[in-house]
Amino acid sequence: xxxxxxxxxxxxxxxxxxxxxxxxxxxxxxxxxxxxxxxxxxxxxxxxxxxxxxxxxxxxxxxxxxxxxxxxxxxxxxxxxxxxxxxxxxxxxxxxxxxxxxxxxxxxxxxxxxxxxxxxxxxxxxxxxxxxxxxxxxxxxxxxxxxxxxxxxxxxxxxxxxxxxxxxxxxxxxxxxxxxxxxxxxxxxxxxxxxxxxxxxxxxxxxxxxxxxxxxxx
Amino acid sequence: xxxxxxxxxxxxxxxxxxxxxxxxxxxxxxxxxxxxxxxxxxxxxxxxxxxxxxxxxxxxxxxxxxxxxxxxxxxxxxxxxxxxxxxxxxxxxxxxxxxxxxxxxxxxxxxxxxxxxxxxxxxxxxxxxxxxxxxxxxxxxxxxxxxxxxxxxxxxxxxxxxxxxxxxxxxxxxxxxxxxxxxxxxxxxxxxxxxxxxxxxxxxxxxxxxxxxxxxxx
DNA sequence: CCATTTCTGTATTGTTCGATACAGAAAGAT
DNA sequence: ATCTTTCTGTATCGAACAATACAGAAATGG
Numbered sequence: 192x193x194x195x196x197x198x199x200x201x202x203x204x205x206x207x208x209x210x211x212x213x214x215x216x217x218x219x220x221x222x223x224x225x226x227x228x229x230x231x232x233x234x235x236x237x238x239x240x241x242x243x244x245x246x247x248x249x250x251x252x253x254x255x256x257x258x259x260x261x262x263x264x265x266x267x268x269x270x271x272x273x274x275x276x277x278x279x280x281x282x283x284x285x286x287x288x289x290x291x292x293x294x295x296x297x298x299x300x301x302x303x304x305x306x307x308x309x310x311x312x313x314x315x316x317x318x319x320x321x322x323x324x325x326x327x328x329x330x331x332x333x334x335x336x337x338x339x340x341x342x343x344x345x346x347x348x349x350x351x352x353x354x355x356x357x358x359x360x361x362x363x364x365x366x367x368x369x370x371x372x373x374x375x376x377x378x379x380x381x382x383x384x385x386x387x388x389x390x391x392x393x394x395x396x397x398x399x400x401x402x403x404x405x406x407x408x409x
Numbered sequence: 410x411x412x413x414x415x416x417x418x419x420x421x422x423x424x425x426x427x428x429x430x431x432x433x434x435x436x437x438x439x440x441x442x443x444x445x446x447x448x449x450x451x452x453x454x455x456x457x458x459x460x461x462x463x464x465x466x467x468x469x470x471x472x473x474x475x476x477x478x479x480x481x482x483x484x485x486x487x488x489x490x491x492x493x494x495x496x497x498x499x500x501x502x503x504x505x506x507x508x509x510x511x512x513x514x515x516x517x518x519x520x521x522x523x524x525x526x527x528x529x530x531x532x533x534x535x536x537x538x539x540x541x542x543x544x545x546x547x548x549x550x551x552x553x554x555x556x557x558x559x560x561x562x563x564x565x566x567x568x569x570x571x572x573x574x575x576x577x578x579x580x581x582x583x584x585x586x587x588x589x590x591x592x593x594x595x596x597x598x599x600x601x602x603x604x605x606x607x608x609x610x611x612x613x614x615x616x617x618x619x620x621x622x623x624x625x626x627x
Numbered sequence: 628c629c630a631t632t633t634c635t636g637t638a639t640t641g642t643t644c645g646a647t648a649c650a651g652a653a654a655g656a657t
Numbered sequence: 658a659t660c661t662t663t664c665t666g667t668a669t670c671g672a673a674c675a676a677t678a679c680a681g682a683a684a685t686g687g
Contacts, residue, residue, distance in 0.1 A: 211633020212683040236453040236544035239675055241666065256634095313543070319599065322540050325531070326454035351502065363656055367612040370603040371460055374613045378596030381537065382588065385554055397594045402620020429663020430653040457645055467666055472646065474664095 218256055219270075221246040225257075226267040231313035234264050234323040234331065235248065264323070264331055272319050272338065278303045280345065289353030290407070293372050294400050300376050304383035310328035315384035319377050343373045359407040368406065375399045436474055437462040437488075443475075444485040449531035452482050452541040452549065482541070482549055489535045490556065496521045498563065507571030508625070511564065511590050512618050518594050519610035522601035533602035537595050561591045577625040585623065593617045 224245040228237050239260060243250050257263040282295035304315060318339060324332020346369040354361060379392050446455050457478060461468050475481040484530040502514035522533060536557060542550020564587040572579060597610050 198581050209633070210631070210685050212635080212685095214634065215683095232543050233451075233453070233540055235451070238673080240673080250676075251637095251678095252635065260675070270536045320540065322451055322538065325450050327450065339599075339603055364612065367609070367616065370605065370609055371616040374593055374596035374600050376596075377599040378592035378594070381557075381594060381595040381599075385557055387588065391585070391588055394582065395589045398585065398589040398620055398624060401623040402616055405433060405619040407625035427663070428655050428661070430665080431653095433653095456643080458643085464682065468646070469648095469667095470665065478645065 206309060214252075214256070216246070216248050216252065221253075221256070222266055222270050225263055226270050226317070227313065229264055229267050230271065230317040231311075232361075233321070233326070234260075234328065235326045254390075261328065264333060268317070268334065268338070275303065280342075283345070283349070289349050289358055290400070290403060292349050293403065294396070296346070296372070297376060297379070297396035297399055298393060300379050301389060301396050304379055305387070305389035305392060314386070315380035316377075319380040320384065321363060339377075342376070343369055346372050363407055368403075371402070372399070432465070432470075432474070432515065434466050434470065439466060439471075439474070439487050440481075440484055442548070443481055444488050445531065446537070447482055447485050448489065448535040449529070451539070451544070452478075452546065453544045479546065479549060482550060486535070486539075486552065486556070493521060498560075501563070501567070507567050507576055508618075508621060510567050512614070514590070515594060515597070515614035515617055516611060518597050519607060519614050522597055523605070523607035523610060532604070533598035536596040538602065557595075560594070561587055564590050581625055584622075589620070590617070 203318075223241055224247075228242060228245050232241075235316075239250060239253065242260075242263070243253055246253065253263070257266060279296065279299050282299055283292045286295050286407065288290035300316075318335050321335040323335060326332075347365060350365040350369055353359060354365060375395065379395065382392060383397070426610075442465075445461055446460060446463050457468060457471070460478075460481070461471055464471065471481070475484060497514065497517050500517055501510045504510035504513050535543075536553050540551040541553060544550075565583060566585065568581075568583040568587055571577060572583060593613065597605075597613065600610060600613070
């Protein structure tokens with residue numbers, strides 16, 4: 192039952208082909224296709240037959256390589272985060288001030304959510320919009336919820352540091368401000384899902400920063 | 410195939426019992442249970458067997474009364490809006506200024522999203538968080554998307570009126586401001602789904618209004 | 628070479644899905 | 658009372674679901 196793949200990613204310097212017949216498909220490419228499908232349709236509404244068709248493999252290959260539908264979803268989620276996280280959080284982490292970090296977060300989110308990668312690509316963040324928790328898969332739900340909580344914690348940490356460095360005074364409610372930022376950031380995914388353009392989302396980011404400036408002394 | 414119920418809700422002064430055996434269950438009560446289930450689990454992840462169990466009826470009664478799973482979802486959605494819309498939009502409509510209207514909208518949304526009605530009730534707005542469009546049901550998806558668009562249009566209309574009445578000057582980008590408000594309002598559902606409290610959501614509403622004040626001359 | 632190991636494609640497992648056929652029950656109509 | 662109409666409960670439909678059995682193919686190790 193447990194994964195017995197050929198030491199899936201233990202390093203990668205020695206490709207370390209196992210003994211038997213080699214896998215005939217690119218595991219990462221197949222995972223990307225699965226990610227796209229889960230992203231667009233969600234967990235429950237995506238059938239194994241759709242996955243195998245999109246991944247270009249048979250069902251036994253899918254189960255041999257990924258274990259189960261749940262494990263495949265978990266890996267697809269990890270793949271998604273590894274692929275897109277830097278796009279949204281990279282400038283946030285590098286910004287010199289908390290204000291610049293939050294502005295970068297919202298602007299980069301607006302850009303990331305509106306770049307069309309595929310003709311019928313999913314719109315909105317896979318993590319933000321995932322409803323897998325309510326669908327009766329508590330473990331997967333906890334997984335995406337933890338991913339969402341991480342974003343909030345990052346903002347809280349950055350704001351705490353800014354407060355310690357005197358970027359704004361101690362009267363600012365850091366938790367409330369962080370939640371405000373994450374509320375907008377999440378809302379951007381909902382807007383993107385309903386077809387909002389990049390310019391429209393960037394305007395939302397600007398208005399949010401106006402709210403920031405109204406509350407935080409520069 | 411088409412609904413042949415006894416003139417379902419043509420008025421209600423004459424209960425207007427049809428000819429045959431009377432229905433043994435309360436249609437509205439059953440619809441409420443279906444709404445709760447769809448709200449919590451979504452369309453695809455809710456099985457007919459779960460619905461019949463929660464509604465306390467057999468499958469033939471469900472199909473006789475509601476037609477199909479899709480039609481039941483549509484009715485549950487209508488039921489949801491009829492039941493909760495005033496709670497969120499009532500004060501918005503009655504407010505004397507656009508600012509008061511938006512503030513009421515966000516505050517009332519914060520309250521509505523955090524009032525627990527049932528032990529394991531769904532959290533977040535059924536319309537905002539519905540992913541039925543991506544699940545492969547384009548018609549239902551268009552239905553919820555239209556419901557979401559209506560909120561945006563209401564805010565645009567109120568802001569346009571305010572601009573015409575001179576509440577703020579003509580340089581304000583009404584569409585952008587409305588989208589900002591709806592982005593926050595949607596984001597509140599995501600926060601509520603992840604367990605945010607009423608006080609936390611109300612703090613987000615306050616920060617949003619600070620942003621409003623920063624952009625709009627009073 | 629042959630043995631071992633692992634993957635692939637076909638076919639199929641048992642289960643659950645959404646939706647109905649059917650017979651009996653409960654009402655109005657006459 | 659009898660006929661007609663409509664609802665209820667059981668039992669079930671074909672289709673689709675997630676997951677596997679199995680035999681053959683393709684690689685390594687000896």
